[in-house]
Amino acid sequence: MSSSEAVCWSGGERARRYDREVNRRFYRTALARLLAGAPNLHGRGLDLGCGTGFSTEVLVAEQSGVVWQGVDGSAAMLEIARRKPGLGQIDFREARAEAxxxxxxxxxxxxxxFSWHWFSEGTGLEVRRVLRPHGWLLASVPVxxxxxxxxxRILARELLTMRHRFVPRTSQGFRIADVPHLLPPPVRVAQHQLFVEYERFADGRELLDVLDSxxxxxxxxxxxPPTAIVAPAPVDFEWPFAVLHAQI
Ligand SMILES: C[S@@+](CC[C@H](N)C(=O)[O-])C[C@H]1O[C@@H](n2cnc3c(N)ncnc32)[C@H](O)[C@@H]1O
Structure with a gap:
């Protein structure tokens, strides 16, 4: 199985749907939260699960003392990232975080x-392997x-209606208490914080469309997933996520 097949939600046409302005805004804001209070970074850096390069663009601009590379499991996401002005010099590789x-x-x-929740258990060991002594993992994960x-509330109600066939997955988000343990010990946790990003959508259709993308x-x-929801307009939505700065 190739990486692209394995990472199926972000393959093919889905990569083009992902690369839209509302998502660019959201992921750039989330990354700004992740970088706030980050240690002084230098040397070589990896944007793991870089997607179409929203995060890579910010890293290159704001952490220019680091030579960045990008990895993603989706060839379609990377194809878009490689074409972006400003990312032409970045070495992007198609690979899975687990290998x-x-x-x-x-x-x-x-x-x-916003990529770790897609990775399999054991990725922490692999990330630890490629980090130098005293290297950092900066991660933001939905919780x-x-x-x-x-x-x-509407989506929680949808989940309740399907509870008889509900399958728990890491991609649904982490428990906040588990986030400091993304890497196997020993680890020094410098920051572990909960944030909530707020968005407003015109109606239920737009909410589902953006979440799907x-x-x-x-x-x-x-x-x-639900294909339609009944929601009086506008529809507010919150993204709770945890930020981790961990040093090995
Ligand atoms: C929500 S996107 C975040 C992308 C990017 N960090 C950003 O800020 O826009 C998550 C990315 O993780 C990638 N991904 C999911 N599972 C993966 C895996 N096992 N190995 C590598 N990449 C993976 C997906 O292809 C997708 O591009």
């Missing part, structure tokens, strides 16, 4: 912005957190 094509101790920092926003519907519901 990185790099020697031990290759990187001073690995950034995983399971009840939100009072209308869109969240981010892979969030597949992440939460698996193969049978």
């Amino acid at each position: 990185l094509p790099f020697a031990d101790a290759s990187f001073d920092v690995v950034v995983a912005s 399971r957190h009840l939100s009072p926003a209308r869109g969240n 981010r892979g969030a519907l597949a992440a939460i519901f698996g193969a049978e």
Whole structure:
């Protein structure tokens, strides 16, 4: 199985749907939260699960003391990233986070912005392998957190209606208490914080469309996401996520 087949929500046409302005805004804001209070970075850096390069663009602009590379399991996502102005010099590789094509101790920092929840168990060991001694993992992951926003309540109700065939998955988000343990010990946790990003959509259709384009519907519901929801306009939605700065 190739990487692209394995990472199916972000393959083919889905990559083009992902690469839209509302998502660019969201992922850039999320990455700004991840980089706030980050240690002084230098050396070689890996944007792990770089997608179409929203996160890579910010890293290149704001952490220019680091030589960045990008990895993603989706060839279609990478094809778009490679064409972006400003990312022409970046070495992007198609690979899975669980089996990185790099020697031990290759990187001073690995950034995983909204990608770790897709990785399999055991990725922590692989990331630790490619990090140099005292290297950093900067990760932001969605967390399971009840939100009072209308869109969240409607989707929670949808989940309840399918509870008889509900399958728990990491892609649905982490427990906040598990986030400091993404890497196997010993690890020094410098930051572990919860953030909530707020968005407003015109109606239920737009909410489902945007969530679907981010892979969030597949992440939460698996193969049978809702195709329509009844929601008075506008629809508020909250994204609770945890930020981790961990040093090995
Ligand atoms: C929500 S996107 C985030 C992309 C990017 N960091 C950004 O800020 O836009 C998650 C990415 O992780 C990638 N991904 C999912 N599972 C993966 C895996 N096992 N190995 C490598 N990449 C993976 C997907 O292809 C997708 O591009």
